[in-house]
Amino acid sequence: MARIDIPMPQMGESIAEGTLSKWLKKVGDAVKRDEPIFEISTDKVDAEIPAPSGGVLAEILVQEGETVPVQTIVARLETESGAVVSAPAPAAPAAAPAAPAAAAPPPPARTPESAAPKASAPVASRPAVPAASSAGEHSLEERLRTKSTPVVRKIAAEHHLDITTIPGSGLAGRVTKSDVMAFLESGAPAPAAAAGSPTARAASGPDLTIGPGARVVPGPAVEPWEGDRVEPWSRIRKLTADHMVMSRRVSAHVQSLIEIDYTRIAGLRTRKKSEYAERGVNLTFLAFIASAVAQNLRKHPVLNSCVMGESTIYRRDVNLGIAVALEWGLIVPVIRRADELNLLGTARAINDLGERSRGKKLLPDEVQKGTFTITNPGGFGTFVGLPILNQPQSAILAVGAIGKQAVVLTAADGSDSIGIRTMGMLAMSYDHRIVDGADADRFLADLRKSLEQFPEDAV
Numbered sequence: 001m002a003r004i005d006i007p008m009p010q011m012g013e014s015i016a017e018g019t020l021s022k023w024l025k026k027v028g029d030a031v032k033r034d035e036p037i038f039e040i041s042t043d044k045v046d047a048e049i050p051a052p053s054g055g056v057l058a059e060i061l062v063q064e065g066e067t068v069p070v071q072t073i074v075a076r077l078e079t080e081s082g083a084v085v086s087a088p089a090p091a092a093p094a095a096a097p098a099a100p101a102a103a104a105p106p107p108p109a110r111t112p113e114s115a116a117p118k119a120s121a122p123v124a125s126r127p128a129v130p131a132a133s134s135a136g137e138h139s140l141e142e143r144l145r146t147k148s149t150p151v152v153r154k155i156a157a158e159h160h161l162d163i164t165t166i167p168g169s170g171l172a173g174r175v176t177k178s179d180v181m182a183f184l185e186s187g188a189p190a191p192a193a194a195a196g197s198p199t200a201r202a203a204s205g206p207d208l209t210i211g212p213g214a215r216v217v218p219g220p221a222v223e224p225w226e227g228d229r230v231e232p233w234s235r236i237r238k239l240t241a242d243h244m245v246m247s248r249r250v251s252a253h254v255q256s257l258i259e260i261d262y263t264r265i266a267g268l269r270t271r272k273k274s275e276y277a278e279r280g281v282n283l284t285f286l287a288f289i290a291s292a293v294a295q296n297l298r299k300h301p302v303l304n305s306c307v308m309g310e311s312t313i314y315r316r317d318v319n320l321g322i323a324v325a326l327e328w329g330l331i332v333p334v335i336r337r338a339d340e341l342n343l344l345g346t347a348r349a350i351n352d353l354g355e356r357s358r359g360k361k362l363l364p365d366e367v368q369k370g371t372f373t374i375t376n377p378g379g380f381g382t383f384v385g386l387p388i389l390n391q392p393q394s395a396i397l398a399v400g401a402i403g404k405q406a407v408v409l410t411a412a413d414g415s416d417s418i419g420i421r422t423m424g425m426l427a428m429s430y431d432h433r434i435v436d437g438a439d440a441d442r443f444l445a446d447l448r449k450s451l452e453q454f455p456e457d458a459v
Contacts, residue, residue, distance in 0.1 A: 004053055004077045008062070010070040011042050011364045017176065018042045019067040019235050020074055025057050031077070038074070039360060041235040045331070045367050048360045055079040067176055155180050158246055177238075236329035247391045251307075252432035255386050258444040259425055261452050262402055266422040268459050276347065285402055286322075286376055287347035289426075291458075292450040293397060294318050294338035294346070297372055300443040302435055304371045306392040312434050321370030321390060322350055324357040331357050332390060334370040343459055378402060384425040394435050400425035 008018050022039040031037055036048035037057065055077045062074040152175060156163050163175050166183050224230050233241070265288050276283040297304040297318045305314045320338040324331050333353035338346060356362050372393055377385035378401035385398040402424035409419040426447070430440050 002079045003058060004055070004079060005073045006037070006049075006052065006075045006077055008040070008068050008070050008072045008074050009049060011040070011045065011047060017067055017069050020062050020064060021046065021235060022064055023060065024048070027057055027060055029057050031055060031057055042364065045362050045364050046236060046328075046360050047362065051077060053077060053079055067178060152177050152180055154246070155242060158242075158249075159184060234328055236326075236331070240330055243391065244388050247389045250391060251389050253389065253429055254432045254435075254437065254440070255427055255429050256437065256440045256444060257384060257425055257427045258448055259423060260448050261407075262422040262424055264452060265454055268454060268456060272459050276344065279344070279348075281344065281347045282351055283343075283347050284350070285424075286374070286379075286399060287343060287350055288451065288454060289397075289399055290320055290322065290335070290338065290350060290374055291341070291343050291346045292447055292454070293372065293374060294320055294341070296443060296446050296450060298339055299446060300439065302439050303395045303430070303443050305394050305434060306371075307394070307431065307433055315371040317369075317371065319369050319371045321373035321393075322353060323373060323375035324354050326358060331362070331367060332370060332373055333357055333362055333366050334368065336369070373397070374399065378424060384427045386427055387429050389429055389431060395428055395430040395440070398427045398429075400427065 008020070010016075011018065018040040019042070020038055021041045023037070024039065025031055025037045031051045031054065033052070033054045034050040037051045039046065039048050057075060058078040059076040060074070061076070062068055062072065068074070152163070155161075155177065156166075159180075161180065161183070163180075166175050166179055262285060265285060269283055269285065269288070273283050301314045302312070304318055305312050307313075317337050318339040320335045321332040322335065324333060333356075335341070335346070335349045335353065338349075341349065353362070353366065356366075370390065370393060373387075373390040373396040375385065375387050375396060376399045378399045381401050384400040387396045387398045389396055402422060404420050405423045406418055407421045407423065409417050409421075411417065426444065428440060428444060
């Protein structure tokens with residue numbers, strides 16, 4: 001009879017902690033090897049975690065909703081079925097995980113004059129961090145204290161906070177997202193991040209710089225009324241909300257719309273759909289659009305760029321993000337180097353990423369490094385949508401509903417007639433700091449030409 005420790009997995013090099021969002025098994029349940037036993041949420045992705053071995057779930061050490069560092073033991077598995085199992089244990093910190101391979105730079109020295117008062121936010125107690133033995137040395141605890149996830153650094157930079165002044169409840173006082181949100185909700189004066197400090201520079205990349213004088217305007221106080229149902233936000237909903245509010249504040253949003261005649265594509269799709277189905281691929285209008293977008297981004301690089309301070313980064317790779325609506329939120333998996341794929345490869349990638357998004361099977365790397373995003377509200381019948389930019393990208397395209405319409409057709413001799421065509425709208429939001437209206441209009445005009453004249457030999 002043996003017990004196996006089940007740790008919080010590290011879902012990518014930049015991921016240092018995870019939230020145990022849901023237990024799929026309870027103490028005493030029999031589990032099979034590779035059977036999902038719990039779900040986790042990280043800064044990047046939600047995922048189901050399989051059992052490392054068959055047996056019985058003997059102990060649960062981390063409860064739903066708790067955020068713990070990677071390698072923290074969350075449960076123990078009894079490898080012999082029928083063994084006596086213990087009652088559920090209260091959440092308790094497990095043995096400290098190994099230190100990250102690459103320690104963060106030491107925090108800048110703070111003088112008494114610059115030290116800000118700590119907020120009285122309700123956070124877990126933590127051991128005092130021992131002082132460094134010399135001015136140039138820092139202990140493991142101090143290095144961990146300044147280590148944080150990209151989303152924590154991003155929120156801190158958005159609110160002009162210095163992470164080193166916020167009480168942390170993580171390992172060695174490490175600041176988590178919950179700590180930052182609790183600090184903001186406490187109403188305590190915000191300790192500003194000094195110019196050039198690691199926090200001020202680390203807003204998930206230099207292209208999320210917020211201009212001087214920017215401040216957060218609190219929303220109105222809201223209370224539930226009798227009969228209302230209050231449902232706390234999930235982790236993915238919180239991340240989406242933070243990201244969308246930040247995007248609106250950072251970029252100058254402008255939208256351009258164009259109408260597309262999909263009649264040719266509808267015919268190609270009808271003729272080729274069964275052939276693609278034999279290969280296990282669903283040939284959708286979205287696949288044609290994504291393929292055409294990827295090719296046209298090569299000709300219009302400013303739509304495949306981002307802002308870095310007062311400079312523009314023109315991305316070499318064309319990485320298409322495809323927004324996927326889930327029951328519990330929205331996620332944007334990425335097709336890497338989409339311009340190198342043919343239509344079949346694009347359709348297969350869209351199908352695969354969509355299925356694994358809904359099954360919580362995505363890896364963190366598969367939702368990162370997008371350079372342009374496509375969202376498809378038309379799949380629900382929406383005529384057109386005006387989306388918010390997926391920072392730090394410079395543009396996002398919304399696909400409207402596609403259907404048959406009566407349109408005016410002009411013959412070669414100039415005469416007009418009414419005909420039935422398959423039509424739909426495309427709407428693009430773009431960052432007017434670097435994308436001018438003429439840039440966006442030229443891109444959309446070329447995209448329309450590519451779609452309306454899609455070559456049959458490319459299908």
